[in-house]
Amino acid sequence: MRHPRTAVMSAVAGLGLGLAAALGTTPAVAAAPSPASTAQAGYAAYAGSSENAKANKAFFDAVMKSVAEKRAANPGAAAVTVVYSTTNAPSFRSQIASSTSIWNSSVSNVKLQEGSNPDFTYREGNDSRGSYASTNGHGSGYIFLDYAQNRQYNSTRVTAHETGHVLGLPDHYTGPCSELMSGGGPGTSCTNAYPNSTERSRVNTLWQNGFAAALARATS
Numbered sequence: 001m002r003h004p005r006t007a008v009m010s011a012v013a014g015l016g017l018g019l020a021a022a023l024g025t026t027p028a029v030a031a032a033p034s035p036a037s038t039a040q041a042g043y044a045a046y047a048g049s050s051e052n053a054k055a056n057k058a059f060f061d062a063v064m065k066s067v068a069e070k071r072a073a074n075p076g077a078a079a080v081t082v083v084y085s086t087t088n089a090p091s092f093r094s095q096i097a098s099s100t101s102i103w104n105s106s107v108s109n110v111k112l113q114e115g116s117n118p119d120f121t122y123r124e125g126n127d128s129r130g131s132y133a134s135t136n137g138h139g140s141g142y143i144f145l146d147y148a149q150n151r152q153y154n155s156t157r158v159t160a161h162e163t164g165h166v167l168g169l170p171d172h173y174t175g176p177c178s179e180l181m182s183g184g185g186p187g188t189s190c191t192n193a194y195p196n197s198t199e200r201s202r203v204n205t206l207w208q209n210g211f212a213a214a215l216a217r218a219t220s
């Protein structure tokens, strides 16, 4: 949370903290240290990975900052739209389209839309850490989709899960298959790609209150 002190950035930085507190996203303490803790696997990682929680938080902050800057420039826009690019994830276009459709039909206070000047991007490749949401170190967020993991697990679920981080949801690997943010926790047989009612209402609350707060600060 050390952004340059411009008005918008400070507003969003403060917002991120408030939202994290409101959502109770303080990382759970892992029951036991993982023997494989050097490999911080995304999506299927053991519960309580503080490194992943930090990356998810940085990613969400980057997305919110991008959205808030656009909103500050155009405060009359009706809906909060988060724009993404699939240019660097051509193999996953259909899964990304499904994920977008799932989220857009599940929540009402934020919409995902493919387009130019994106707030975040999707990327694809091989990474031993699996799939994850992160930042490029310069404030831009991206979702990385790992080939091997997307063959092992239901690929639409992986994509919708990672996109849940865009919308501000933390990992909860100990949850059941019906919970999208349980990720790889329930195992490879879990194919549910839809957020449950709790996850839906969290996202709606987050973007309703979150955006009002961000806008008020950005324009004050």
Ligand SMILES: [Zn+2]
Residues within 6 Å of the ligand: 042, 043, 161, 162, 165, 170, 171, 183
């Ligand atoms: Zn995750």
